[in-house]
Amino acid sequence: MPRAITRYVFWVDVFNRRVGRVVMLLIFVMIGLLLFASVSRTLFNRPLIWGIEVSQFLMASYYLLGGAYSMQMSAHVRMDLFYSRWSDRTRAIVDAVTVVLLFVFLGALLAGGISSTSYAIQYGETSYTSWSPPLAPIKIIMTIGILMMLLQSLSTFFKDVARALGEELE
Template sequence: MPRAIVCYVRWVDAFNRRVGRLVMLLIFVMIGLLLYASVSRSLFNSPLVWGIEVSQFLMASYYLLGGAYSMQLDAHVRMDLFYSRWSDRTRALVDVLTMLLLFVFLGALLAGGISSTGYALRYGETSYTTWSPPLAPIKIIMTLGILLMLLQCLSTFFKDIARIRGEVIE
């Protein structure tokens, strides 16, 4: 594989690995927040207006920013009825073909995310809840997560092409 592609794969994999490992900690923040909200509501009869919504934003950030790392680890759910029986080259070929469809899907999601984020920033869009937080920060995170997933898909695509050619990109 060309040196530029190998450098791209290494850079994207390293970046998404760092982001994924950092984002993993959000689950503990979310658990702490939900515990605090529960204690506040049941023991002190003082429910948090913002607790559930912040935990939803944290969860969305968790899975959107962690998706690329999950793809890197090959941890996404897949229908494994035939896949595990195929040779490594056949699996790589099927992955390349399905990755092309994923590029189209993620491209459409990214275009929608950019449009939605632009709208939220331009018009100060807020949630329709009592707390009414601005939605731009979570939409920026959403768009960033989709972009990271698209970059990781391209990295995985290059690794699969290398596998088809009998090469390995570490």
């Protein structure tokens, strides 16, 4: 594989691995927040109007920013009727073809994310809850997460092509 592709794969994988490992810690922040909200509501009769919504934002950040890391670790669910019986080369070819379909899907998501984010920033869009937080920050995170997934998909595509050609990219 050309050096530019090798460097691309290396840097995208390093970046997504680091972000993914940091984002994994958000689960503990979310657990702490939900525990605090539950204790506040049951013991002190003071429900938090922002607790559930912030935990939803944290969960969305958790899976959107962690998606690329998940893909890198091959942790996404795969329907395996024939896949395990195929040779490594056949798997690489099929994976490369399906990643191209993923590019189309993620491209559409990214276009929608950019449009939605620019709308939220331009018009100061807020949530329709009593707390009414601005939606631009979570939409920015959403768009970044989709972009990271798209970059990781391209990295995965290059790895699959290399495997199909009998090389290894790591």
